[in-house]
Amino acid sequence: MSEQIGVNPQLAGRVYPAGEAYTVGREKIREFARAVKATHPAHFEVEAAKDLGYPDLIAPPTFAIIVAQRADAQLVEDPEAGIDFSRVVHADQRFVHHRPIVAGDQLVAELHVDQVRAMGGGAMITTRAEISTADGEKTATATSSILVRGEGQ
Amino acid sequence: MPALNDLSVGQEIGSTTIDISRADLVRYAGASGDFNPIHWNDRFAEQVGLPGVIAHGMFTMGAAVQLVTDWADNPAAVVDYQTRFTKPVVVENLDTGGATLEVTGVIGAIDEANSSVRVDLTVTAAGQKVLVKAQAVVRAW
Numbered sequence: 391m392s393e394q395i396g397v398n399p400q401l402a403g404r405v406y407p408a409g410e411a412y413t414v415g416r417e418k419i420r421e422f423a424r425a426v427k428a429t430h431p432a433h434f435e436v437e438a439a440k441d442l443g444y445p446d447l448i449a450p451p452t453f454a455i456i457v458a459q460r461a462d463a464q465l466v467e468d469p470e471a472g473i474d475f476s477r478v479v480h481a482d483q484r485f486v487h488h489r490p491i492v493a494g495d496q497l498v499a500e501l502h503v504d505q506v507r508a509m510g511g512g513a514m515i516t517t518r519a520e521i522s523t524a525d526g527e528k529t530a531t532a533t534s535s536i537l538v539r540g541e542g543q
Numbered sequence: 544m545p546a547l548n549d550l551s552v553g554q555e556i557g558s559t560t561i562d563i564s565r566a567d568l569v570r571y572a573g574a575s576g577d578f579n580p581i582h583w584n585d586r587f588a589e590q591v592g593l594p595g596v597i598a599h600g601m602f603t604m605g606a607a608v609q610l611v612t613d614w615a616d617n618p619a620a621v622v623d624y625q626t627r628f629t630k631p632v633v634v635e636n637l638d639t640g641g642a643t644l645e646v647t648g649v650i651g652a653i654d655e656a657n658s659s660v661r662v663d664l665t666v667t668a669a670g671q672k673v674l675v676k677a678q679a680v681v682r683a684w
Contacts, residue, residue, distance in 0.1 A: 418574075421573075421574045422574045422575065424570070424574070425567075425570045425571045425573070425574035425575065425602075425605075426571070426574075426602065426605035426606050426608075426609070427561060427567075427606050427609060428605075428609050428612065428618070429609070429613070430609075430612055430613065430616075430617075430618050432617070432618055432619070433618065442617055442619060444619060448618045448619050449618075450605060450608075450612070450618060451605075451608050451612065451618060451621040451624045451679070452601060452604055452605040452608065452624070455575060455601050455605075456575060456576060459575075459576065459577065460576075475579075476591060477591075479628075480600040480601070480628050481627065481628060482625070482626065482627040482628065483600070483601065483604060483625065483626060483628075484623070484624070484625035484626075485623070485624050485625070486622070486623050487619075487621070487622050487623065490618065490619035533625075
């Protein structure tokens with residue numbers, strides 16, 4: 391491996407354990423929904439969410455990014471990873487929802503580094519955040535690839 | 544959302560236009576916790592080789608799916624949503640409408656066994672595709 395790559399090729403297969411639980415608040419769901427210009431009443435009114443069969447406000451489909459990026463931070467900030475955050479570009483993202491996230495959920499995320507590939511002078515890193523409630527109920531799987539650009543990329 | 548057997552592959556579910564201002568990017572930064580300066584600081588964005596401040600890819604992804612959520616009339620129905628980010632959305636420093644997203648959704652697949660449909664989104668800004676393979680799987684109950 392050339393030194394230019396920077397990103398540690400031995401990262402693949404690494405697992406970062408779930409940290410402290412993230413509590414999903416009603417106001418956070420409302421704030422995030424407004425920020426993505428979502429208008430469905432189930433993001434804002436508890437009664438509208440209950441009419442759909444859920445106990446509290448339903449988070450927008452990409453809300454899990456908040457929890458996933460907290461988990462990613464463990465990797466990005468790991469000095470052994472060799473990732474220069476100012477050179478990171480988000481390449482792709484996927485959310486598989488095992489059940490919708492609702493206000494009141496206590497969420498934890500275990501981060502798996504699934505793949506590290508050299509790309510030019512940089513590297514593409516694919517991670518998977520397995521998000522569950524603190525009680526162990528699977529909630530969402532968030533898969534993400536980031537490109538760490540090399541020099542001149 | 545209409546009944547599954549009233550849908551056909553290739554059918555359009557609708558289209559929408561989303562204006563993006565710098566204020567929208569600041570609001571998304573605060574709501575998401577992603578404060579990367581490329582989304583609010585021109586000087587920094589240019590230093591790292593971008594044409595200017597760009598929208599968070601996750602803002603574009605999050606805003607585009609509303610077309611699907613509204614069509615399904617249930618945010619919980621979107622059980623799988625993915626995209627690749629191919630082109631940055633440059634947001635000009637104007638009071639309103641620093642960029643505009645055009646979003647169109649088409650039925651890409653119907654899965655009767657799982658009672659779900661895949662909606663394929665086309666998302667463009669300034670005439671260029673900014674999301675590729677933007678697909679949302681919607682469950683019909």
